[in-house]
Amino acid sequence: MPAPIAADQILRLPLLPVLAAQGLWVRRTARLLPEPSGPRAGCEGHGPRLRLLIAGDSSAAGVGAETQAQALSGQLVQRLAQDYRVAWRLEATTGHTTRDTLDRLRQIDGPFDVAVTALGVNDVTRATTRAQFMARQTALLEHLTVPLGANCVVLTGVPQMQRFPALPQPLAWVLGQQAARLDAGLHQVAARFPQAHHLALDFPDDPALAAPDGYHPSPRAYALWAERLAQDIHAQTRARICRTSGTE
Template sequence: MPGPIAADQILRVPLLPLLAAQGLSVRRNAQLLPEPTGPREGREGRGPRLRLLLAGDSSAAGVGAGTQKQALSGQLVRQLGKHYTVEWRLEATTGHTTRDTIERLQNIEGRYDVAVTALGVNDVTRAVTKAQFMHRQTRLLKLLTETLGTRRIVLTGVPQMHRFPALPQPLAWVLGRQAGRLDHGLQQVAASFTQARHLSLSLPDDPALAAPDGYHPSPKAYAIWAEEVAQIIRDQG
């Protein structure tokens, strides 16, 4: 039975003209940062073999960093390389939703010990409902565990979009509330898979953690994110 309608969902209707105008303004004035340069697969480190897959949207792709070494992939591989021989692959693209990522991963080969995902922002901006998001995330986890053989999965939480510097009010509030709903759904999905862990990435209020576009992480934020993911992977053993 559906729950009560949230305040932001009720107010979204009278606010629609303003929200639409703000959304258009954000898109027009956005500083479009490119995906970073550098390899998207490789082998690094010493120790037991660890096959690592990173998948998702622009944040997984490292937008906000100049090179992949400064992005999530490079910083995570560097952290894990202290303990493992990491064979890694990055499958991420700006604008991708959960559904896009499922389609992409259906076309890759190989098996992986660990997968790290970063998804949700584009599901929010495309008005994906919590139920739809949970269904698609469940499909994604089944693909990772059953088809790609992944034994450990770190699901990065849906970002707190109300904190994005590039978003004006009330657009930031509306998108932030929806992001919170999707993240709650993601936590529920993670709890239903023994292989999965949900990472609630809560960064401090530090302007240095945001990229110049006010929408993506900076290299400093990617470093914090990579450290937390690496700790979860080591704890999972």
Template sequence: MPVAADQILRIPLLPVLAIQGIAVRRNAQFLPEPTGPRQGRAGRGPRLRLLITGDSSAAGVGAGTQGQALSGQLVGQLAKRYTVEWRLEAATGHTTQNTIEQLQGLSVQFDVAITALGVNDVTRAVSRQSFEDHQARLLDLLTGPMKARQVIVSAVPQMARFPALPQPLAWFLGQQAARLDHGLQTVAAAYPQVSHLALNLPDDPALAAPDGYHPSPKAYAIWAEQLAQLIR
């Protein structure tokens, strides 16, 4: 297998990447996780037990309330057809391994599970092979003890498009994000209950939160609608 261009250029670019990484962390605008309930019941119709899990995007960072975030917007869509019993298990900074550890402490079952992971695996230099191994363990947990009949894994975000990241750091992290997403697709294809959602958002500044790193409520609405279509 040929070596990717970003891997070849990693060593000569290392000083620049290091300086840019430090600057991004130092100048980053911190956005808290939104306020609001993280579990509940809504709607009328057949019962649907829903889990949303993952990192800061699953937790809704970039929105002011959970109602504007992924969980609230998705539940709002699904409540038109189902009695949705939902739960949000997500936290800023979580990698796939962190999410596994969080979910292992739960003794509950779900019909549908949504995952949103990958950015922190990228920034912590998790290899594609390790990422695939962790994702397989997560899917084993969701489809095994948690009994999920449908799992939707959201694509690893296209980090090259994050407004907060300068070049060449954006390109470098974007290459790794794409590599991990290819691994995620490979793992998902091995499970009949699992589908991969490639969230291709248009080039619209309104889709980014003020920090240039997280989705805005408008982006969460598009994401929720695409998830709802897959679930329906």
């Protein structure tokens, strides 16, 4: 049975002139922040080897931070390097959708032990349906877990776009509703893969967590995100070791 049509989907047509005007205003007035400087691959830490891939859009690339050390990649590697020798690689670009990221990852070689993805905002703004998003995320997970060999994949949830300070109402509400639908689909996709885990982003309401553009995370938000990812990766890695050794 088809899913019922949500209120925001019903109201899109009468709201279309307002939404179009607000979308144009956001594009014209948005503060464009560059991707941060710094290395996008390296090897850090001591201990068991962990080959890490971080892939996705502008948030994965660290927009909102000045350097990669302040961004998601640097802060996550710093935490993991306390327990592992982390060989890491960042494959992320501003504006990339799930399909763009899959195309990019088909051009690199593995294997990786752990993959982290951050995608969805550009799928929302390009009117990707939930069914399309789930199909593309499924293809992405199949590529991460088979050709690239990742036995632990953390799918960062689609952000709550209604909370982006840069977006006016009702545009924020409409995009937020669609983001929630895609995130629910992402959770379903993750449940189909034993290697995958969906990590919801539910940061507190704190202006310090937003970058100056009101659209991307700040270094403080990247720190919170990296801490949650590190905890998740540690937990999944320990669980797999226990299952392999036959212990609990």
